[in-house]
Amino acid sequence: MFCKGIRGKHVLKSESVSWVFGLCIYKFLQIYADDCLLKKVFEGSVDYLQVLDEKGSVDAALFPKGLDDSKIIEMYKFLSFTRAVDAKCISLQRQGRLVTYAPSIGQEATQIGSAMAMRQNDIFVPNFRQHGVFIVRGLPLDKFFLYWRGFEEGNMIPQSVKGLPYIVPVATQLLHATGIAFAQKYENKDSAVVSYVGDGGTSEGDFYEAMNFAGVFKVPLVMIIENNQWAISVPRSRQSATETLAQKAFAAGIKCLQVDGNDVIAVYKAVSDAIADSKNGATLIECVTYRMSMHTTSDDPTKYRKDEEVQAWAKRDPILRVRNYLTGKALWSDAMEASMQDEFKKKIDEAVEKAEAFKPDPKDMFEHLYSFMPKALKDEYDDAVNEKFWQA
Amino acid sequence: MQMNMANAINSALDAILTENPTSVMLGEDIGKDGGVFRVTDGLFDKYGPGRVMDTPLAESGIIGVSIGMAIAGMLPIPEIQFAGFSYLGFDQLVSHAARYRSRTRSTFTVPMIVRMPVSGGVRALEHHSESPEAYYSHPGGLIVVEPSSPYDAKGLLIRASHMHDTVMFLEPTMLYRLFKQEVPESSYEVEIGKANKIREGDDLSIITYGTMVNMVKKVVEKKNLSADIVDLRTINPIDDDAIIKSAKKTGKVLIVHEAPRSFGVGAEISARIAEEAIFELDAPIMRVASPSIPYPFPGYEQYYLPNEEKISKAIDKLLAE
Numbered sequence: 001m002f003c004k005g006i007r008g009k010h011v012l013k014s015e016s017v018s019w020v021f022g023l024c025i026y027k028f029l030q031i032y033a034d035d036c037l038l039k040k041v042f043e044g045s046v047d048y049l050q051v052l053d054e055k056g057s058v059d060a061a062l063f064p065k066g067l068d069d070s071k072i073i074e075m076y077k078f079l080s081f082t083r084a085v086d087a088k089c090i091s092l093q094r095q096g097r098l099v100t101y102a103p104s105i106g107q108e109a110t111q112i113g114s115a116m117a118m119r120q121n122d123i124f125v126p127n128f129r130q131h132g133v134f135i136v137r138g139l140p141l142d143k144f145f146l147y148w149r150g151f152e153e154g155n156m157i158p159q160s161v162k163g164l165p166y167i168v169p170v171a172t173q174l175l176h177a178t179g180i181a182f183a184q185k186y187e188n189k190d191s192a193v194v195s196y197v198g199d200g201g202t203s204e205g206d207f208y209e210a211m212n213f214a215g216v217f218k219v220p221l222v223m224i225i226e227n228n229q230w231a232i233s234v235p236r237s238r239q240s241a242t243e244t245l246a247q248k249a250f251a252a253g254i255k256c257l258q259v260d261g262n263d264v265i266a267v268y269k270a271v272s273d274a275i276a277d278s279k280n281g282a283t284l285i286e287c288v289t290y291r292m293s294m295h296t297t298s299d300d301p302t303k304y305r306k307d308e309e310v311q312a313w314a315k316r317d318p319i320l321r322v323r324n325y326l327t328g329k330a331l332w333s334d335a336m337e338a339s340m341q342d343e344f345k346k347k348i349d350e351a352v353e354k355a356e357a358f359k360p361d362p363k364d365m366f367e368h369l370y371s372f373m374p375k376a377l378k379d380e381y382d383d384a385v386n387e388k389f390w391q392a
Numbered sequence: 393m394q395m396n397m398a399n400a401i402n403s404a405l406d407a408i409l410t411e412n413p414t415s416v417m418l419g420e421d422i423g424k425d426g427g428v429f430r431v432t433d434g435l436f437d438k439y440g441p442g443r444v445m446d447t448p449l450a451e452s453g454i455i456g457v458s459i460g461m462a463i464a465g466m467l468p469i470p471e472i473q474f475a476g477f478s479y480l481g482f483d484q485l486v487s488h489a490a491r492y493r494s495r496t497r498s499t500f501t502v503p504m505i506v507r508m509p510v511s512g513g514v515r516a517l518e519h520h521s522e523s524p525e526a527y528y529s530h531p532g533g534l535i536v537v538e539p540s541s542p543y544d545a546k547g548l549l550i551r552a553s554h555m556h557d558t559v560m561f562l563e564p565t566m567l568y569r570l571f572k573q574e575v576p577e578s579s580y581e582v583e584i585g586k587a588n589k590i591r592e593g594d595d596l597s598i599i600t601y602g603t604m605v606n607m608v609k610k611v612v613e614k615k616n617l618s619a620d621i622v623d624l625r626t627i628n629p630i631d632d633d634a635i636i637k638s639a640k641k642t643g644k645v646l647i648v649h650e651a652p653r654s655f656g657v658g659a660e661i662s663a664r665i666a667e668e669a670i671f672e673l674d675a676p677i678m679r680v681a682s683p684s685i686p687y688p689f690p691g692y693e694q695y696y697l698p699n700e701e702k703i704s705k706a707i708d709k710l711l712a713e
């Protein structure tokens with residue numbers, strides 16, 4: 001319990017005991033003051049950013065430079081298109097034309113804002129719900145439908161999209177994002193990586209490991225937490241006892257911010273800034289949003305959450321507020337809306353048709369397992385092809 | 393009472409929670425939601441959030457924390473939402489649950505039941521159709537059980553709760569609601585480590601388990617064969633006696649499982665028969681299994697899984713030997 005130095009080499013003489021004792025106390029206090037003072041070694045706080053409020057008015061001071069109205073119209077179109085795609089997918093799934101589907105309804109601003117903030121060379125790493133990101137980055141829509149119809153061919157992402165395919169095992173992809181970011185730095189490339197994970201995903205060990213590596217290696221990474229308040233039936237409050245998910249960044253020594261995830265402009269600004277500063281290391285951005293729909297088409301949310309909660313979030317709809325902003329400035333009309341929706345319908349129907357024309361070839365299951373065809377596998381392949389048992 | 397496998401497992405969990413006050417269930421969405429397959433429906437209401445716990449989304453956490461509870465004398469029953477996500481807890485299972493007893497010479501033990509839906513055939517998304525029984529049987533130290541009927545599911549699960557070991561309880565998703573059967577409402581046990589001879593015959597032996605049992609039964613019935621059908625029920629420890637006895641009797645063995653063929657459970661069965669009964673066979677042992685590739689997307693599932701025709705052709709070939 002003693003601080004170092006208290007055991008001196010003095011030989012105590014009886015007449016000087018009290019003097020020595022006094023000196024000892026003095027020394028002790030001095031050393032204690034030097035070495036053992038209780039002091040604050042870390043303090044942190046998390047900022048929250050909103051630019052466009054629920055009614056559609058913007059905070060001029062926070063409005064990002066270089067974002068003009070034509071870009072906001074573009075945002076609005078992407079937001080609306082993503083929602084139209086979701087609606088189509090739910091309906092297709094109900095008809096048995098898709099397998100299970102995970103809608104992104106309510107979360108469009110987080111996805112569109114972050115994707116539009118990416119520069120052409122930036123790379124994204126999604127989970128399974130970032131449909132809006134794929135759309136902005138130009139994934140051919142028939143590929144998207146092909147994935148959700150249950151074919152690996154849907155994962156043949158064109159190079160130009162600069163993104164990894166959908167990833168289902170929650171949070172595991174974040175380590176790859178850190179690795180890809182490492183490679184950008186290693187090769188001196190001017191590109192950053194933007195990764196996505198849900199609120200539930202922040203509970204996985206891989207989330208912490210990815211963040212911690214990113215901090216140590218100081219890689220150009222923007223980690224987005226798409227906090228939609230639910231992980232299937234488990235509410236955000238049951239994932240972590242922390243007040244915010246953003247503050248987890250402190251444990252890894254990286255930057256952080258919390259953003260109104262239903263505000264496409266705030267998300268755009270936060271992600272643009274983080275990308276611009278990515279040479280100085282990673283940033284964790286918690287986008288606070290809401291999953292307005294079911295977890296997937298196999299889920300029944302009425303089992304675990306109240307409709308009042310959903311209705312309250314409906315007032316904060318990410319698309320409505322952009323529409324209000326645009327109509328407030330006389331930049332959008334009902335006629336424009338109608339013709340946009342017509343155009344969407346055509347585009348979506350064409351892509352669905354193309355995806356539904358796809359015919360799988362069972363040989364492809366075998367031919368893409370290794371860079372070569374091992375003899376042992378070739379035997380199974382021949383067997384399968386010769387027997388054609390699947391044509392039964 | 394008529395129960396499907398989901399009902400039967402629910403009924404077993406109910407019995408365990410009532411009988412053993414130290415037992416708790418933990419997992420993702422097992423509470424209010426009743427599990428993504430509704431297997432735990434009603435248990436949250438009956439036993440409360442203190443015993444039927446929704447956890448943070450973390451499989452290593454679910455299994456690792458359960459191991460701690462077990463060491464401390466509780467009976468944890470963790471659920472992993474799909475077997476494909478148990479791999480995030482693989483280290484806890486293989487490095488800890490499988491080893492605690494042996495590395496401490498039984499001073500520390502890990503009695504727990506790790507439940508998870510396994511196997512495919514239900515057009516699920518990627519990673520939702522895994523058959524991990526070989527992985528979990530391989531290290532030794534984990535008991536691996538996979539029922540094929542509601543009756544067995546309930547009895548095996550209750551038996552697992554009375555053992556002092558880690559039991560991997562693999563529940564074939566496809567069988568949760570495939571058929572109903574008369575299942576006692578009261579508690580009963582089905583022995584772990586003992587295969588079930590579900591049909592007696594002389595011409596060949598078919599050794600199988602899990603999702604393939606019903607398919608094999610159908611084929612044998614349609615072809616009106618005199619065949620032994622052995623449903624393993626427990627993968628590890630394997631019921632050597634049942635397998636060898638049947639192989640010696642019929643002299644012809646077909647092994648059928650859904651998991652990939654290479655390095656699978658079929659290889660183990662085949663080796664044991666070769667070691668114990670090779671001179672009593674009158675044909676090479678045959679395997680019908682999925683190809684040696686990871687479980688494909690649902691659009692390819694029909695080309696991947698063993699089906700009735702494939703089993704039937706294999707039987708014809710074997711009988712012609």
Ligand SMILES: Cc1ncc(C[n+]2csc(CCOP(=O)(O)OP(=O)(O)O)c2C)c(N)n1
Pocket residue numbers: 129168169170171197198199200201202226228230231232291295420449451473477480
């Ligand atoms: C490792 C792993 N465990 C479990 C699952 C099953 N599962 C799929 S999504 C999900 C909830 C994810 O919640 P969150 O991270 O908040 O993302 P959200 O679905 O809300 O977008 C779960 C448990 C999975 N896909 N991966």
Ligand SMILES: [Mg+2]
Pocket residue numbers: 198199200226227228229230231232
């Ligand atoms: Mg979520």
